[in-house]
Amino acid sequence: MLPAAASPPRYAALARELADEIARGVRPAGSRLPTEVELSAERGVSRATVRAALLRLEELGLVSRRRRSGTHVTAGAPRRPGTYAQSLAGIDDLLQYAVETERRVLRVGPVIADDLLAARLALRPGSRWCQVSSLRVAPGRDGLPLCWTDTYADADAAPRDLERRLREGSHRGLIATLLAERSGRPIDEVAQDIRASGIPEGEVAEALQAEPGGHALEITRRYIDPAGIPLAVTVSLHPAERFSYSTRLRRTGAPEGSSAGG
Incomplete structure (x- = not known):
C-alpha cells in the first residue's frame, strides 16, 4: 500500500549529503569513499541504506564502484547538467x-x-x-x-x-x-x-x-x-x-x- 506521507527515504537524504560533500570539495574527484561498513557506523544508518545511497551517486555519475577496490569519486557534479x-x-x-x-x-x-x-x-x-x-x-x-x-x-x-x-x-x-x-x-x-x-x-x-x-x-x-x-x-x-x-x-x-x- 502507498504510504500517506511523502517524506524522503533515508537513502536519498544520505545521497544528497554525500553529493553535497563532493560538490564542496570535501571529497574531491579521485578520492576514495569510506566502505559501506564505515559509512554505516559514521552516519548511523544501515548498510542497506548506504548501499542504496551509493547506487544513487553512481547513477548520477559522481562515483564508480568496483569490487575489491572500493568506491571512488569520479566527478564533482552530476553528469549532463539539467538531466x-x-x-x-x-x-x-x-x-x-x-x-x-x-x-x-x-x-x-x-x-x-x-x-x-x-x-x-x-x-x-x-x-x-x-x-x-x-x-x-x-x-x-x-x-x-x-x-x-x-x-x-x-x-x-x-x-x-x-x-x-x-x-x-x-x-x-x-x-x-x-x-x-x-x-x-x-x-x-x-x-x-x-x-x-x-x-x-x-x-x-x-x-x-x-x-x-x-x-x-x-x-x-x-x-x-x-x-x-x-x-x-x-x-x-x-x-x-x-x-x-x-x-x-x-x-x-x-x-x-x-x-x-x-
Whole structure:
C-alpha cells in the first residue's frame, strides 16, 4: 500500500549529503569513499541504506564502484547538467521523485473518457475524471522542464479544492496519494508502461521548450486500489536528453533446474 506521507527515504537524504560533500570539495574527484561498513557506523544508518545511497551517486555519475577496490569519486557534479536521473526500486522512489521535483500546474478541468481515451489508458468509457496538466521542474533551477504530465484523477475521489491545493503547493506529493487519503482507497499497486515517443507540435513542445518531433520517453503509470480499480493514471512525456531512467532487477529465487549447491 502507498504510504500517506511523502517524506524522503533515508537513502536519498544520505545521497544528497554525500553529493553535497563532493560538490564542496570535501571529497574531491579521485578520492576514495569510506566502505559501506564505515559509512554505516559514521552516519548511523544501515548498510542497506548506504548501499542504496551509493547506487544513487553512481547513477548520477559522481562515483564508480568496483569490487575489491572500493568506491571512488569520479566527478564533482552530476553528469549532463539539467538531466534528472530516476531510479525505480519500489513505490518509495516514486514518492521521492515527487519530493525532489516541483509541479507547475498549467490547467485543471473535468474530462469524460471517450472511446479513444478509454482505450489508450484502459479506462471505462464514459467514466468521469479530473485532468491535471502540469510541468515537472528541478526546484531552485532556471533550467528546462523535465517533463509534461497529464494526470487523470478519479473524479469521485478528487477533493473539490484539488486545483487550489496543487496551485498553492499545499500538496507537493503524488496526486494519487491525495486521492487515496480522501477516498479511503489505498493504492495497492502501480502499473507502469514505458515507450519511445516524440514531442508533439504546439502547446506541449512550447511548454517543454523542445523541438517538435524530437525524441522523448513516455511513461504511463496506473495507481490501482485493492479492488483493481485505478484511482489515477499519469502520462508523462520526457524529452530524451533531460531524463534517464534505471531499474534494479533482482533474482527472487533459484532458476528452474538449478542447484543450491556449489
